[in-house]
Amino acid sequence: MDNTNFGLNSIQQDALKEVGNIGAGNAATSFSKILDREINIEVPSIEIIPLEDVSTITGSEEDHVAGILFKVTGEAPGTILFIFPSTTIKYLVEVVMDKQIEPEEIGEMEESLLKELGNILSGSYLKSIGDMTDLNMTQSVPGFSYDMAGAILSSTMISASSTGENVLLIETEFMDGERKIDGYFFFIPQIESLSIILNSLGFDNDE
Protein backbone atom coordinates (compact mmCIF):
# COMPACT_ATOMS: atom_id res chain seq x y z
CA MET A 1 0.00 0.00 0.00
CA ASP A 2 1.23 3.46 -0.87
CA ASN A 3 2.36 5.17 2.32
CA THR A 4 1.76 8.75 1.29
CA ASN A 5 -2.00 8.57 0.64
CA PHE A 6 -2.73 5.19 2.18
CA GLY A 7 -3.61 4.00 -1.34
CA LEU A 8 -6.84 5.97 -1.30
CA ASN A 9 -8.25 7.66 -4.37
CA SER A 10 -10.40 10.75 -4.12
CA ILE A 11 -13.70 8.84 -4.30
CA GLN A 12 -12.63 6.67 -1.39
CA GLN A 13 -11.53 9.72 0.56
CA ASP A 14 -14.94 11.27 -0.08
CA ALA A 15 -16.61 8.11 1.18
CA LEU A 16 -14.60 8.25 4.40
CA LYS A 17 -15.48 11.93 4.73
CA GLU A 18 -19.13 11.00 4.42
CA VAL A 19 -18.73 8.37 7.13
CA GLY A 20 -17.19 11.05 9.32
CA ASN A 21 -19.98 13.45 8.42
CA ILE A 22 -22.74 11.10 9.49
CA GLY A 23 -20.92 10.14 12.65
CA ALA A 24 -20.29 13.75 13.58
CA GLY A 25 -23.86 14.75 12.73
CA ASN A 26 -25.13 12.24 15.22
CA ALA A 27 -22.57 13.38 17.78
CA ALA A 28 -23.68 16.99 17.26
CA THR A 29 -27.27 15.99 18.07
CA SER A 30 -26.11 14.44 21.35
CA PHE A 31 -23.98 17.51 22.01
CA SER A 32 -27.01 19.76 21.43
CA LYS A 33 -29.02 17.79 23.98
CA ILE A 34 -26.34 18.04 26.65
CA LEU A 35 -25.74 21.75 26.12
CA ASP A 36 -29.43 22.44 25.52
CA ARG A 37 -28.68 24.56 22.47
CA GLU A 38 -28.23 23.89 18.81
CA ILE A 39 -24.79 22.60 17.91
CA ASN A 40 -23.83 22.17 14.28
CA ILE A 41 -20.86 20.58 12.60
CA GLU A 42 -18.50 21.63 9.90
CA VAL A 43 -18.07 19.17 7.08
CA PRO A 44 -15.29 16.91 8.31
CA SER A 45 -11.91 16.99 6.69
CA ILE A 46 -9.60 14.09 6.00
CA GLU A 47 -5.95 14.69 6.48
CA ILE A 48 -2.98 12.46 6.04
CA ILE A 49 -0.18 13.90 8.13
CA PRO A 50 3.41 12.76 8.64
CA LEU A 51 3.90 11.80 12.28
CA GLU A 52 6.67 14.34 12.82
CA ASP A 53 4.19 17.17 12.10
CA VAL A 54 1.36 16.18 14.45
CA SER A 55 2.38 18.11 17.57
CA THR A 56 1.39 21.49 16.13
CA ILE A 57 -1.91 20.65 14.39
CA THR A 58 -3.96 22.36 17.12
CA GLY A 59 -1.57 25.26 17.80
CA SER A 60 1.64 25.56 19.78
CA GLU A 61 3.23 22.46 21.35
CA GLU A 62 3.11 24.06 24.79
CA ASP A 63 -0.57 25.13 24.82
CA HIS A 64 -2.37 23.56 27.73
CA VAL A 65 -5.23 21.42 26.48
CA ALA A 66 -7.41 18.59 27.65
CA GLY A 67 -7.08 15.36 25.70
CA ILE A 68 -9.74 12.67 25.98
CA LEU A 69 -8.70 9.43 24.37
CA PHE A 70 -10.68 6.32 23.45
CA LYS A 71 -9.41 3.10 21.99
CA VAL A 72 -11.81 1.74 19.43
CA THR A 73 -11.97 -2.03 19.20
CA GLY A 74 -14.07 -4.37 17.09
CA GLU A 75 -14.20 -4.90 13.36
CA ALA A 76 -12.58 -1.60 12.39
CA PRO A 77 -10.20 -0.66 15.21
CA GLY A 78 -8.75 2.78 15.71
CA THR A 79 -8.46 5.69 18.10
CA ILE A 80 -10.65 8.66 18.97
CA LEU A 81 -9.12 11.80 20.43
CA PHE A 82 -10.78 15.02 21.59
CA ILE A 83 -8.67 18.10 22.21
CA PHE A 84 -10.20 21.02 24.09
CA PRO A 85 -8.27 24.19 24.89
CA SER A 86 -8.81 25.71 28.34
CA THR A 87 -11.17 28.42 27.01
CA THR A 88 -13.54 25.76 25.70
CA ILE A 89 -13.39 23.83 28.96
CA LYS A 90 -14.39 27.03 30.76
CA TYR A 91 -17.28 27.48 28.31
CA LEU A 92 -18.49 23.88 28.66
CA VAL A 93 -18.33 24.02 32.45
CA GLU A 94 -20.33 27.25 32.40
CA VAL A 95 -23.02 25.87 30.10
CA VAL A 96 -23.36 22.41 31.59
CA MET A 97 -22.58 22.96 35.26
CA ASP A 98 -23.52 26.61 35.53
CA LYS A 99 -20.21 27.30 37.22
CA GLN A 100 -17.49 29.90 36.57
CA ILE A 101 -13.91 28.65 36.57
CA GLU A 102 -10.50 30.01 35.83
CA PRO A 103 -9.12 28.54 32.60
CA GLU A 104 -6.35 26.61 34.36
CA GLU A 105 -8.61 25.24 37.07
CA ILE A 106 -9.12 21.68 35.88
CA GLY A 107 -10.23 19.61 38.85
CA GLU A 108 -12.00 16.30 39.22
CA MET A 109 -15.39 17.78 38.36
CA GLU A 110 -14.12 19.25 35.11
CA GLU A 111 -12.30 16.04 34.28
CA SER A 112 -15.38 13.89 34.75
CA LEU A 113 -17.54 16.31 32.78
CA LEU A 114 -15.11 16.19 29.86
CA LYS A 115 -14.77 12.41 30.02
CA GLU A 116 -18.53 11.99 30.09
CA LEU A 117 -18.97 14.41 27.21
CA GLY A 118 -16.31 12.57 25.24
CA ASN A 119 -17.99 9.29 26.05
CA ILE A 120 -21.36 10.40 24.74
CA LEU A 121 -19.98 12.08 21.62
CA SER A 122 -17.74 9.20 20.60
CA GLY A 123 -20.50 6.74 21.43
CA SER A 124 -22.97 8.37 19.09
CA TYR A 125 -20.25 8.85 16.48
CA LEU A 126 -19.36 5.16 16.48
CA LYS A 127 -22.96 4.03 16.65
CA SER A 128 -23.90 5.88 13.49
CA ILE A 129 -20.79 4.63 11.69
CA GLY A 130 -21.74 1.14 12.86
CA ASP A 131 -25.29 1.52 11.58
CA MET A 132 -24.05 2.78 8.25
CA THR A 133 -21.34 0.18 7.67
CA ASP A 134 -22.84 -2.70 9.64
CA LEU A 135 -19.51 -2.98 11.45
CA ASN A 136 -19.34 -3.61 15.14
CA MET A 137 -17.16 -1.16 17.07
CA THR A 138 -16.77 -0.52 20.79
CA GLN A 139 -14.99 2.24 22.65
CA SER A 140 -12.80 1.84 25.72
CA VAL A 141 -13.22 3.84 28.91
CA PRO A 142 -11.86 7.35 28.41
CA GLY A 143 -8.25 8.21 29.10
CA PHE A 144 -7.73 11.81 30.24
CA SER A 145 -4.81 14.20 30.27
CA TYR A 146 -4.61 17.96 30.81
CA ASP A 147 -1.16 18.85 29.58
CA MET A 148 0.94 20.25 26.74
CA ALA A 149 -0.73 19.78 23.35
CA GLY A 150 2.50 18.55 21.75
CA ALA A 151 2.94 15.79 24.32
CA ILE A 152 -0.68 14.62 24.03
CA LEU A 153 -0.84 14.73 20.23
CA SER A 154 2.54 13.14 19.52
CA SER A 155 2.05 10.31 22.00
CA THR A 156 -1.46 9.55 20.77
CA MET A 157 -0.63 9.64 17.08
CA ILE A 158 2.58 7.61 17.43
CA SER A 159 0.59 4.85 19.15
CA ALA A 160 -2.29 5.16 16.70
CA SER A 161 -0.16 4.96 13.58
CA SER A 162 0.43 1.40 12.50
CA THR A 163 3.02 2.37 9.89
CA GLY A 164 5.05 4.71 12.09
CA GLU A 165 5.05 7.19 9.20
CA ASN A 166 1.69 8.86 8.59
CA VAL A 167 -1.59 9.15 10.33
CA LEU A 168 -5.01 9.52 8.71
CA LEU A 169 -7.26 11.89 10.63
CA ILE A 170 -10.97 12.41 10.14
CA GLU A 171 -11.36 15.78 11.82
CA THR A 172 -14.56 17.56 12.85
CA GLU A 173 -15.32 20.99 14.26
CA PHE A 174 -18.43 21.88 16.23
CA MET A 175 -20.28 25.21 16.01
CA ASP A 176 -22.57 26.80 18.56
CA GLY A 177 -24.56 29.03 16.21
CA GLU A 178 -21.96 31.18 14.50
CA ARG A 179 -19.48 30.64 17.29
CA LYS A 180 -16.91 27.96 16.76
CA ILE A 181 -16.45 25.73 19.76
CA ASP A 182 -12.71 25.68 19.77
CA GLY A 183 -11.84 22.04 19.93
CA TYR A 184 -10.87 19.09 17.82
CA PHE A 185 -12.36 15.69 17.31
CA PHE A 186 -10.16 13.14 15.59
CA PHE A 187 -11.05 9.66 14.46
CA ILE A 188 -7.90 7.77 13.55
CA PRO A 189 -8.74 4.41 11.97
CA GLN A 190 -5.96 1.84 11.85
CA ILE A 191 -4.64 1.45 8.33
CA GLU A 192 -6.18 -2.03 8.11
CA SER A 193 -9.56 -0.59 9.11
CA LEU A 194 -9.71 1.73 6.10
CA SER A 195 -10.29 -1.06 3.60
CA ILE A 196 -12.71 -2.76 5.99
CA ILE A 197 -14.80 0.40 6.24
CA LEU A 198 -14.62 1.00 2.49
CA ASN A 199 -15.52 -2.61 1.72
CA SER A 200 -18.56 -2.41 3.94
CA LEU A 201 -19.68 0.60 1.90
CA GLY A 202 -19.43 -1.37 -1.31
CA PHE A 203 -16.00 -0.25 -2.46
CA ASP A 204 -13.81 -2.89 -3.92
CA ASN A 205 -10.29 -3.19 -2.57
CA ASP A 206 -8.73 -2.93 -6.00
CA GLU A 207 -10.68 0.09 -7.08
Added chain:
Amino acid sequence: MMSDNEIRIKMAEYEIAQPPQVLVTLGLGSCIGLALYDKYTKVSGLIHFMLPESNGKKDIAKYADTGIPNLIEKMVEMGAKRRNIIAKLVGGAKMFSFGDDNSVMNIGQRNAAAAKEILQKEKIKIIAEDTGENFGRTMRFFTDTGEVKVTSYKRDDLLI
Protein backbone atom coordinates in the same frame (compact mmCIF):
# COMPACT_ATOMS: atom_id res chain seq x y z
CA MET B 1 10.82 33.60 27.01
CA MET B 2 12.52 32.72 23.75
CA SER B 3 15.98 34.21 23.56
CA ASP B 4 18.06 34.83 20.44
CA ASN B 5 20.35 32.00 21.45
CA GLU B 6 17.65 29.39 21.34
CA ILE B 7 17.64 26.72 18.68
CA ARG B 8 14.36 24.82 18.40
CA ILE B 9 14.47 21.13 17.68
CA LYS B 10 11.30 19.57 16.35
CA MET B 11 10.25 15.94 16.47
CA ALA B 12 12.55 13.70 14.44
CA GLU B 13 15.34 16.27 14.32
CA TYR B 14 18.69 16.78 15.95
CA GLU B 15 21.00 19.75 16.18
CA ILE B 16 24.57 20.41 17.28
CA ALA B 17 25.50 23.66 19.01
CA GLN B 18 28.08 25.45 21.14
CA PRO B 19 27.96 28.20 23.82
CA PRO B 20 26.11 30.48 24.21
CA GLN B 21 23.42 28.59 22.33
CA VAL B 22 20.52 26.87 24.07
CA LEU B 23 18.99 23.78 22.49
CA VAL B 24 15.25 23.56 23.08
CA THR B 25 12.60 20.97 22.41
CA LEU B 26 8.94 21.45 23.35
CA GLY B 27 6.20 19.15 24.53
CA LEU B 28 7.91 15.78 24.82
CA GLY B 29 5.39 13.03 25.51
CA SER B 30 6.40 9.46 24.75
CA CYS B 31 9.30 10.83 22.67
CA ILE B 32 12.77 11.21 24.15
CA GLY B 33 14.95 14.29 24.20
CA LEU B 34 18.56 13.21 24.59
CA ALA B 35 21.23 15.79 25.42
CA LEU B 36 24.83 14.84 24.66
CA TYR B 37 27.64 17.03 26.02
CA ASP B 38 31.40 17.19 25.85
CA LYS B 39 32.24 19.27 28.91
CA TYR B 40 35.74 20.18 27.66
CA THR B 41 35.01 21.31 24.13
CA LYS B 42 31.34 22.10 24.99
CA VAL B 43 30.21 20.59 21.73
CA SER B 44 26.56 19.80 22.44
CA GLY B 45 23.94 17.74 20.67
CA LEU B 46 20.22 17.29 21.21
CA ILE B 47 18.01 14.75 19.48
CA HIS B 48 14.22 14.46 19.72
CA PHE B 49 13.47 10.94 18.55
CA MET B 50 10.05 9.30 18.33
CA LEU B 51 10.50 5.54 18.08
CA PRO B 52 13.12 2.97 19.11
CA GLU B 53 13.76 1.18 15.83
CA SER B 54 14.11 2.35 12.24
CA ASN B 55 13.74 -1.08 10.61
CA GLY B 56 15.53 0.24 7.57
CA LYS B 57 13.62 3.50 7.22
CA LYS B 58 15.54 6.57 6.13
CA ASP B 59 14.43 9.29 8.52
CA ILE B 60 17.58 9.09 10.68
CA ALA B 61 16.72 11.40 13.59
CA LYS B 62 13.26 9.91 14.05
CA TYR B 63 14.59 6.67 15.51
CA ALA B 64 16.89 5.93 18.43
CA ASP B 65 18.90 3.24 16.66
CA THR B 66 19.92 5.44 13.73
CA GLY B 67 19.69 8.90 15.30
CA ILE B 68 21.86 8.50 18.39
CA PRO B 69 24.94 6.94 16.74
CA ASN B 70 24.65 9.44 13.90
CA LEU B 71 24.52 12.40 16.28
CA ILE B 72 27.56 11.12 18.19
CA GLU B 73 29.49 10.77 14.94
CA LYS B 74 28.58 14.32 13.87
CA MET B 75 29.64 15.68 17.28
CA VAL B 76 33.01 13.96 16.96
CA GLU B 77 33.39 15.55 13.52
CA MET B 78 32.74 18.91 15.20
CA GLY B 79 35.58 18.31 17.65
CA ALA B 80 33.96 16.45 20.55
CA LYS B 81 35.93 13.62 22.12
CA ARG B 82 33.85 10.48 22.34
CA ARG B 83 35.23 9.54 25.79
CA ASN B 84 34.24 12.94 27.20
CA ILE B 85 30.63 12.86 26.06
CA ILE B 86 27.99 12.45 28.74
CA ALA B 87 24.24 11.99 28.29
CA LYS B 88 21.03 13.28 29.86
CA LEU B 89 17.73 11.63 29.08
CA VAL B 90 14.32 13.35 29.20
CA GLY B 91 10.77 12.30 28.24
CA GLY B 92 9.39 8.84 27.57
CA ALA B 93 6.13 9.51 29.39
CA LYS B 94 2.89 7.60 29.15
CA MET B 95 0.30 10.34 28.71
CA PHE B 96 -2.83 8.19 29.00
CA SER B 97 -3.60 5.10 30.98
CA PHE B 98 -6.45 2.67 30.65
CA GLY B 99 -5.44 0.15 33.27
CA ASP B 100 -5.61 -2.72 30.81
CA ASP B 101 -2.29 -2.40 29.02
CA ASN B 102 0.35 -3.37 31.56
CA SER B 103 1.57 -6.46 29.78
CA VAL B 104 3.73 -4.82 27.13
CA MET B 105 6.06 -1.87 27.53
CA ASN B 106 4.53 1.37 26.29
CA ILE B 107 6.28 3.44 23.63
CA GLY B 108 7.75 5.85 26.17
CA GLN B 109 9.36 3.02 28.13
CA ARG B 110 10.58 1.37 24.94
CA ASN B 111 12.12 4.64 23.80
CA ALA B 112 13.98 5.11 27.09
CA ALA B 113 15.16 1.50 27.10
CA ALA B 114 16.40 1.79 23.51
CA ALA B 115 18.36 4.97 24.29
CA LYS B 116 20.04 3.29 27.27
CA GLU B 117 20.98 0.23 25.31
CA ILE B 118 22.44 2.25 22.44
CA LEU B 119 24.36 4.58 24.76
CA GLN B 120 25.83 1.60 26.58
CA LYS B 121 26.94 0.14 23.27
CA GLU B 122 28.47 3.51 22.34
CA LYS B 123 30.18 3.62 25.79
CA ILE B 124 28.51 6.89 26.72
CA LYS B 125 27.56 7.45 30.33
CA ILE B 126 24.10 8.66 31.31
CA ILE B 127 24.62 11.07 34.20
CA ALA B 128 21.03 12.28 34.63
CA GLU B 129 17.56 11.18 33.67
CA ASP B 130 14.02 12.47 33.98
CA THR B 131 11.83 9.94 32.21
CA GLY B 132 8.53 8.09 32.52
CA GLU B 133 5.48 9.18 34.53
CA ASN B 134 2.42 10.67 32.90
CA PHE B 135 3.18 14.25 31.94
CA GLY B 136 4.63 16.28 29.08
CA ARG B 137 8.02 17.95 29.29
CA THR B 138 9.86 20.82 27.62
CA MET B 139 13.65 20.76 27.85
CA ARG B 140 16.24 23.52 27.56
CA PHE B 141 19.86 22.44 27.22
CA PHE B 142 22.34 25.18 28.15
CA THR B 143 25.52 24.47 26.24
CA ASP B 144 27.70 26.76 28.39
CA THR B 145 27.12 24.69 31.54
CA GLY B 146 25.70 21.42 30.23
CA GLU B 147 22.66 21.86 32.43
CA VAL B 148 19.21 20.82 31.28
CA LYS B 149 16.08 22.53 32.57
CA VAL B 150 12.93 20.42 32.40
CA THR B 151 9.64 22.29 32.50
CA SER B 152 6.28 20.64 32.92
CA TYR B 153 2.76 21.69 33.72
CA LYS B 154 2.36 19.25 36.59
CA ARG B 155 5.61 19.80 38.46
CA ASP B 156 8.12 22.53 39.36
CA ASP B 157 11.03 23.12 37.02
CA LEU B 158 13.80 20.61 37.40
CA LEU B 159 17.48 21.23 36.73
CA ILE B 160 19.46 18.15 35.83
